[in-house]
Amino acid sequence: MDRLRPDTVPFAVMAIPELEQLFGEPALPAASTGTARLLVVEDDPLLAQSLIELLAHPHRSFEHARTVGEAIATLKAQTFDLILLDYRLPDATGLTVMEWLCDAERSETVIIVSGEVSPDAAIGGLRRGAHDYLQKPYHPDQMRRAVDNAMRKTELERANERMRHQLEESGRLHRHLIEHSPDLIYTLTPEGRFAYVNLRVESLLGFRRDDLIGQHYDKLLWPEEHRQSRDAFRERRTGARAAANVEVRLRRHPVTDGGHEHGTPYITVMLNAMGMYSHNKDGNVLQPRFLGTYGVARDISDRKHAEELVAYQAYHDQLTQLPNRALFQDRLELAMAQAQRRGATLGVMFIDLDRFKLVNDSFGHTEGDKLLRAIAARLKNCLRRGDTLARQGGDEFTALLPDLSSPEDAATIASKILQELREPFPVAHTEFRATVSIGIALYPRDGNSAEALTQHADIAMYKVKSRGRNSACFFSAEMNVEHMERVTLERELARAVEQGELELEYQPKYSLSRRRMVGVEALVRWRHPQRGLIPPSEFIDIAEESGLIGPISEWVLNEACAQMARWRDMGYEQLQLAVNLSPRDFDRDNIVDDVCNTTQRHSLPPSSLDIEITESSLLRDTEGVARKVRQLRKQGYGVSIDDFGTGFSSLAYLQKLPVTSLKIDRSFVRELDGGNNRHPIVSAIAGVAHGFGLHVIAEGVETEQQVYALRAMGCDEMQGFYFGKPLPAAAITARLEQHQATQQGPSVFHA
Incomplete structure (x- = not known):
């Protein structure tokens, strides 16, 4: 018979008098009557000390090692009953110690303690003979039970070891071991x-x-x-x-x-x-x-x-318990193989939650996780018995729809999902109406590989996003062309930033009461070598998604401040400069330092610079944005909220954010034509601005009627085509010189 490994024991130990009667000599004493020796391998001294204090016992002694090398050196010098082994150590993983123990044929019992969330650590430890695996943070009682069980295991192993040696001398012991074998x-x-x-x-x-x-x-x-x-x-x-x-x-x-x-x-x-x-x-x-x-x-x-638990966790999302990306891929490939044999059709849905970040930012990630679980449950209820719903990560889900008789089957399921989500979800102490954007790709029409189908469903989903969200659409070849053009544009934009293809234009801002130009707004343009001048509406979204917005914003800020310094040197010291910053820019911790360093480099007073932020910035991270806005205002910079009234912000934000100006969006200004001299939203924004002591600026002013209507509602500063289109710096300089020559602003402001 092969020699039993130490982990094959634990034998039920017979009473000591019975052993003495069998062998005629004192039996092995229970380990609890002696001193058990424990080795704690942990690089954090405080954590190691707290663990020793937690497990302290009159019949236990402890040694401490901080690294794998120190642990192996200690093990070479002495033996232990139990090793509490951290998985992640400064010089290697705890698995190195496990391998050394195996190679040295040592019998110490090992409990791995780890903060790793990956199942690989648990699998690796168990395969190398670890007795148990505890994940940090653990409950003190959990640790005590694990150690007590391990010590009992060690006690039983020692008793069994002695029994096996004495088995050669006693047939009676053999019978006993057989009867009491585990x-x-x-x-x-x-x-x-x-x-x-x-x-x-x-x-x-x-x-x-x-x-x-x-x-x-x-x-x-x-x-x-x-x-x-x-x-x-x-x-x-x-x-x-x-x-x-x-x-x-x-x-x-x-x-x-x-x-x-x-x-x-x-x-x-x-x-x-x-x-x-x-x-x-x-x-x-x-x-x-x-x-x-x-x-x-x-x-x-x-x-x-x-093993089943580890395998389950490797292929399932821990939050929703849905299949994860890997399992979805496996099932999709199997379903495609079956559909190919039968000549059948299957569908892949890519489902993305709309405005989910608003929940995390407003109510916290705990409420966000609850919402994700609730949405996952509703989505699953909308699918058929043989369908698969998986979580790709974040707020993205995918659904596998095998055996579709027609594309309308997938459309029906999508409609069912949209209908099911109309019922609001409880979030914190309020309700949230969740909507989703759904893209659908069909096999074999839209792709012959799992990767292609998922990618095409994703492209269709983004098409829904661009159309206003809360809907579904099927993938088409035209979408792929648009996607490839977008990918190409992203690649060329990165080159444009490096090769200096960006340039600035400046749109004048006029004050009716002062009858002159009081400022300019810097607007970035992209002069593509083949496509010509590309407006920001066609590349800013790409820049934000790709992470290029940071370098672009830095370039715009530096270039605009350099030009502003030149205008001030020419004597236009009262001119104000407005620069737009993306919501992504406020994710950077150093954004305030970047603004300060740029104005200092060009010797500009902070009061000459106005930072414009969109209303959507307020929804990303209210506290973080508010803190950075307060820092900018404390340094003396102006801060304006662009497109005010078009987002989801409330007046409460104006109390948190010490802004200096509100900008009325061009969509409201446009409605002032056609004899409509008053607009309730414009009047409300002007009233709010005056109530909070803020400047109010109207953008997109194109007609004289709009000018008179805005002035009647208390708006003094305006910009738009009526006063002048965005112009290169040289043209703005010429206009400033013209106004200076006449010593007054013109009675008619439009260009």
């Missing part, structure tokens, strides 16, 4: 009936041993076991061909409580079995005679459960 040990007659089974069968399976003797082994096998497992249980072969490490399911005796069965109906064991033979001499030839089967079955149910 493994199920049995022998079968040639007909497959139990001739012997140890007591372990009673605690393991719930069957009385006496009731099994003489019964066929099929009584214990789970009915669904395959033929190979049945043959292994009644093994006839010996030597290398005998059954080894075969997983078999054994039936447990039903346990009833109040007429209802409870507990697991079967356990999984690792079976090792071989045939037993006697050899009779027939002349000069030894003839083997089959006596039956000898087998050992070890309960591995806990290990199987742990």
Whole structure:
């Protein structure tokens, strides 16, 4: 029989007097009466000390190692009963210590303690013989139980080790070990009936041993076991061909409580079995005679459960318990192979939540996680039995729709999802109406690979986003062309930033009361070598998504401030400069320092610069934006809210954000034509601005009627085509010189 590994024990230890009677010498004392030695391998001294204090016991001593090298050096010098091993150490992972223990044939019990969320750490530790795996942060009672169990395991292993040595001297001990083995040990007659089974069968399976003797082994096998497992249980072969490490399911005796069965109906064991033979001499030839089967079955149910849990976590999203990206990919590839054989159609949906970041920013990630789980449940209820809903990550989901009779089936499911989400979700102490953008791709029409189908569904989803969200659409070849053009434009934009293809134009701002130009707004343009002048509306969104907006904003700020310094040197010291910053710019911690450093580099007073932020910036991270706005105002810079009234902000933001100006969006100004001299939103914005002591600026002014209407509602500063289109710096300089020559602003402001 192969030598049992240390983790094959733990034997139920007999009473000490019984051992003394068997061997005629003092038995091995229980480890609890001596001092157990523990090694804590942890690079954080405070955490190590707290762990030692948590596990302190009069019969325990502790050593501490901070690195893998220090741990191995300590282990070379002395032995321990238990090692508490951190997974992530400064010089290597704890698996290196596990490998050293294995190579050195050491018997220390190991508990791995790790902050790793990946299942690889747990799998690696368990495969290398770790007794247990605890994930940080752990509960103190969890750690105590794990250590107590491990110490008991060590105690049992030591007792078993001594028993095995004494087994050579005592046949009586052999019988005792068999009876008290943690493994199920049995022998079968040639007909497959139990001739012997140890007591372990009673605690393991719930069957009385006496009731099994003489019964066929099929009584214990789970009915669904395959033929190979049945043959292994009644093994006839010996030597290398005998059954080894075969997983078999054994039936447990039903346990009833109040007429209802409870507990697991079967356990999984690792079976090792071989045939037993006697050899009779027939002349000069030894003839083997089959006596039956000898087998050992070890309960591995806990290990199987742990492996299944690790496998489940590797292929499922931990928040929603839905399949993750990897499992979705596997199922999609299988469904495509089946659809190809049958000539069938399947669909892939890419589902993205609209405005989900608003929930995280407003109510916190805990409420956001609750909302994601609730949305996942509703989405799943909208799908058919054979469909698969998966979470790609963040607020993105995918759905696999096999066996579609027509594209309309997918459209019906999408409509059902949109309808289902109309019912608001409870979030914190309020309600949130969630909407989604859904893109749909069909196989084989839209792609012949899982990657292509998912990508095309994603492209279709972004098309829905661009059209206003809360809808669904199918992928088309034209969308792919648009997507490729967008990818090309992104690549060329990165080159444009590096090669200086960006340039600035400046749109004048006029004051009616002062009858002159009082400022300019810097507007970025892209002069493409082949496409010509590209307006910001065609590339700013790409810049924000690709991360290029940071370098672009830095260039705009520096270039505009340099030009402003030149105008001030020419004597136009009262001119104000406005520069737009993207919401992404306010994600940077150093944005305030960048603004300050740029104005200082060009010797501009902060009061000459106005930073314009969009209303959507207020929704990204209210506290973070407010803090940075306060820092800018404290340094003396002006801050304006662009497109005020078009977003979701409330007047409460104006109390948190010490802004200096509000800009009326051109969409409201446009409605002042056609005899409509008053507009309720424009009047409200002007009233709010005056109430808070803020400047109010109207943009997009194009007609004289709009000018008079805005002036009547209390708006003094304006910009738009009526006063002048965005112009290069030289043209603005010429206009400033013209106004200076006349010593007054013109009575008619438009260019």
